[in-house]
Amino acid sequence: MENPNLKKAGLKATLPRIKILQILEENPLRHMSAEDVYKVLLGTGEDVGLATVYRVLTQFETGGLVSRHHFEGGQSVFEINQGEHHDHILCVGCGKVDEFVDEIIEQRQRAIAKKAGYVMTDHSLYIYGMCGECQKKKM
Amino acid sequence: MENPNLKKAGLKATLPRIKILQILEENPLRHMSAEDVYKVLLGTGEDVGLATVYRVLTQFETGGLVSRHHFEGGQSVFEINQGEHHDHILCVGCGKVDEFVDEIIEQRQRAIAKKAGYVMTDHSLYIYGMCGECQKKKM
DNA sequence: GATGCTAATGATAATCTTTTGCATTCGTGT
DNA sequence: ACACGAATGCAAAAGATTATCATTAGCATC
Incomplete structure (x- = not known):
């Protein structure tokens, strides 16, 4: 019984998919780029290709397991879907991401x-600003 | 008197900048990618490089002349700043872009x-959906 | 209007992120 | 355990954007 969510999404329970889902569930950083996930994978000694990470994340998105966000800065970040829908507020100083409903x-x-x-069908709302700590630093 | 906005933004009045600003002001498509602008430039026989288009658009953004948007689909689109602030609603079927306040x-x-x-400091809100015409087509 | 200094440009290469092609391997039902 | 198709890893490709650098064009000055 690896992870019931994979079957729910109609995806075969392969090792890369199990590992990636686990990372998204357990990593304290809730918003990760494909590269982030890949690095964690490498760190744990898994032999998974970056292309597979991209493929799996896209499948997870299609299957409704994760959301893809386009924060400023070029690359996409992924977040596991759990709890209710929320939007994001990002600090332009330190990159911190907070959530709100x-x-x-x-x-x-x-x-x-x-x-x-x-x-x-969908919407995306990002608020950009300077968080409390970063405001102090700039003074 | 080429275009007072360039001087306001502290930019030298060069031919590429004048042309690009003109395109952004006059083209009915209010949201253009760098590539879009570049193609129009080529169409009018101007010899402007794509790299310059990117540079100029970035300068315009810094100078507050245009806004850069990250719609879904990878590339950035630019929109001239005129009138008041507004957000966007995009059709996932045909790519149409509407604005609202x-x-x-x-x-x-x-x-x-x-x-x-x-x-x-900033915010971005995009609503994605299916516009009236596209809803009919799908039936 | 010619001159000179600096910033701007064009072409190309480089970078970065993401996708694709393909031979090989793995999951799963039998 | 077996066979079949789906999934993977690797490497190359693609797409968007930026950096490099020699050349050129604005613009203030003479």
């Missing part, structure tokens, strides 16, 4: 999409 | 940032 914003988005004649 | 969302964002101890 705001039902009013969610509502407004749905209303806006409807008014514009769209059926909303 | 919602003061309630703006307020909530500021409140969320403050509560989290951040000084907000």
Whole structure:
């Protein structure tokens, strides 16, 4: 019984997939790039190719196991889906990522999409700013 | 009197910059990738390199003349800054981009940032969905 | 208007992230 | 244990963007 989530997503329970899912579940850094995941894999002595990491993460996204985010800075970051939907606030100073939920914003988005004649499928909201610690450092 | 905006941004009035600014101002497609701009330039017989397009767009962004967006799909798109701030709603079917302004969302964002101890510097909100025409096509 | 200094440009190579092709290996049902 | 197709690793390719560097073009000055 490796991980029931893999079967739920219709994916064969292969070693790379099991390991990657485990990393996403257990790593304290909740937002990881493919490269991040790959480095952890290497660190634990696993022989998994970077291409496989990309492939598996994309499959996980398709299967609804993870979300892909396009934070500023070029590369995609992945986050395991657990708990409810949330948006992100990022520190432009130190790169810290916080999460928040705001039902009013969610509502407004749905209303806006409807008014514009769209059926909303997804949305992404990132707030960028300077966190408390970084504000102090700059002074 | 080529274009007062260039001087305002502290940029020398060179031919590539004048041309690129003109394209961004006049092209009906308000959201253009560097490649898009480059193609228009080639079409008008201008001899401007793609690297210059990237450089100039980045300078325009720094100077506040344009905004850079990271829509899904890998490449950055640029939009000239005119009129007030707005967010975007994109059709996942045809790629159409609509704009909207919602003061309630703006307020909530500021409140969320403050509560989290951040000084907000920027934010990006994209709603993805299926537009009216694309909904019909799929049926 | 010619001159000279500096910043800007164009072409190309380099970088970085992500994807693809293909021979080999692994999971899974039998 | 076996066989079949799916999944993997490697290396090469692709796509977007940036860096390098010799050459050229703005612009202030004469």
